[in-house]
Amino acid sequence: AFKGTAVEGLDDEGRRAPDAPFVELYFAHLNVPSxxxxxxxxxxxxxxxxxLDPGDHALLVLAKGxxxxxxxxxxxxxxPDRLTLNQNKLPLEMRDLxxxxxxxxxxxxxxxxxRVFRVISPAGLDPSLPLDFELLVSRSKGQFMPEVVNKPFAFRAELPDQYFEAASSDSKTWRLSWTSRWWELLLLLAGLGLLAWALAKPQWLTHSQTRLDRFRTGYLLFTLLFIGWYAQGQLSIVNFTAVIQALFAQRSLAFFLYDPMTVLLWLFVAVTFFVWGxxxxxxxxxxxxxxxxxxxKLAQRLGLQQLRVSTALDRQLKRLKYGVLGVILLCACVSVSWTDRLVEVxxxxxxxxxxxxxxxxxxxxAVATLLLGAFVYKGYCRYLCPLGAGMGLLGRLRRWDWIARRSECGQPCQRCRSDCAYQAIEKSGKVDYDECFQCLDCVVIYDSAELCVPLLNNARKAAGQTVIPIVPVGDSA
Known part of the structure; x- marks a missing residue:
């Protein structure tokens, strides 16, 4: 296989025993009970x-030699760093169990x-079709900056007919992933429609803090329980790295179609980048x-005192997530194995x-990041999350500043800034949309005649009463 290359003849063991097997590969589909x-x-x-989740496959591969x-x-x-799997010329990701x-x-x-490898359901592995494995064999010449030659060796594994029931042709495509989850997708679309309405017409929602809190808590429970734990619709930095690795390998992105929840969420989120950020x-x-x-919120109800990071430190910490994002995306261009390790952040x-x-x-x-959130409000999201950093960069596609501001905001009123748990409002009163989580608390204050200090003062002036003095807070807020 290496004849005519720079590494020809460097296999001493192969020269001593040229007839000895280099490697013999065996395969078993462990989903088959027998x-x-x-x-x-x-x-x-x-x-x-x-x-194994429903639709996942466990593949046993043995190497003798x-x-x-x-x-x-x-x-x-x-x-695996040497073994790859393809089906119908489409790469399928295997991960060691x-x-x-x-x-x-x-x-x-x-x-x-x-090793036993797992192929997840969204990959779309069809057990009735041949599995094409490739084993990469590498040899090198030289000590300092060695010349490396790689040669792939292919072998095909097929499951005997008696171990599967062939599906119709339509069931072998990504369409099955959509039709089999139709009610989940409809519920997701309904939830996204409700959210779009609430954010596009926030006057009803922000009429009072109580109404907003109830709606927000209910929607967060929907997101956690249905989108997250039930429907497995958690978007991830892995979506970014998968695109990069597919482009470098000149592979199709069609594998995303086997995960309809992710596709719908990304389509909706992509639109919101232009509207809200x-x-x-x-x-x-x-x-x-x-x-x-x-x-x-539970920690606050239990009386735990949450820390408010100083403005200067908060500004520095928020830069960390962009560094984490950069390292992961750079690694995705050069190393699959290291990317798999880094995304575990x-x-x-x-x-x-x-x-x-x-x-x-x-x-x-995971528990450490949750505990951090009990003492520093959404600390992981604000300071470490690479996906949040990516969302922040894409959110700069936003076409307008949708949070209304008054001339008194920041000059000198600091009410919204002091109440912002995300510390996303600058001392000048300007909203930092790259760090805004769209909680709408400041919108409630802006629209409230009882909470907005400029509105209170206008009402007092109209009634001939003494206005409330507005004293700017220090930078430590």
Missing amino acids: AGRNLLPAATWDYLQKR RYGIVSDDFQRGTV DLDTQLNLPDELRDAQW RGTFCGWLCPFGALLELIG EPFKTSITLNFVREWPFVLW
């Missing part, structure tokens, strides 16, 4: 059924290297953000997708 139950111990089989399906520095739980068990293997395969998603449609906000997968059923380091990180 395969899974025979190869896995009973406890592992039961565990696998709990790990002197070359493994993953390298020595492979990180468990990530995408990190199973730690003893397989029931014949004697000749006892020493084989093996990043706040519509981050403030209303992010399940993890909803969880954080509800925890923050998002606790979304642990808390929303997997419901905290995961290895303890991931759970610990």
Whole structure:
């Protein structure tokens, strides 16, 4: 295979035993009960059924010989660094399930290297069609800046006909993912329509703080319980990295169509970038953000004192998330395995997708971000979230400043600024839309004759009463 390349003849072991097998590959589809139950111990089989979501596939690949399906520095739980999977010329992502068990293997395969990989339902794997694997073999020449030559070796695996029931041709396309979830999509569209109406005509919603609080709490529960935990509609920085990696590999983006919830949410959010900015998603449609906000509200009800970061420190901390975003996107251009590690800065997968059923380091990180939110209002969203940073950048497509301001706002009135939990209003009274989560609290104040100090003073002047002196607050607010 390497004949005529710079690394020809460098395989000493191959020269000594030219007839010895380099690698023999074996495959088993563990979703087939007769395969899974025979190869896995009973406890592992039961565990696998709990790990797999409906439509997911567990694929066992074994390698016998002197070359493994993953390298020595492979990180468990990530995408394999040597093995890829395609079906109908469409790449399917496999991810190691990190199973730690003893397989029931014949004697000749006892020493084989093996991994169990998961292909999630949205990938659209069809068990009735052939699976085309490619094993990447690398050789290098030289010590300093070595010349590396890669050669892919293909093998095809097919499930025998008796182990599946062929579906109609329409069921083998992304359309099935949409039609099978029709009522979820209709409910999502209804929820998005309600939100669009409420934000486009906020006068009814912001008539009183109580009305806004009730509506907002109810909608956040809808976002968390239905969009997040039930329908698995948590948008993620992984959506960005998947696009980048697909473009670099010159692959189609059609795989997104197998996840209709994500497609509809992104279409809606894309429109809101031009109307309201990043706040519509981050403030209303992010399940993890909803969880954080509800925890923050609960902490306040329990009497926990939340910290308000100084203006100068808050400004510096808000820059962190853009650095995190930049590192992840840069890594997505050069390394799949490192990208898989870095995106774990998002606790979304642990808390929303997997419901905290995961290895303890991931759970610990997710819990830490939630605890931070109990003491610093939505601290993760404001300071660390790479998806929020991306939303903030895309939110600059906004065509107008939709939050009304008065001449007295910031000059000298600081009422809205002091009440803004996100610290998204500058001392001048200008709203920083890149950091605004569209909570509408300042809109309630602006429209209220009882809360807005300029309106109160105008009413007092009209009644011949003493006006309220407006004293600017310090920068520490």
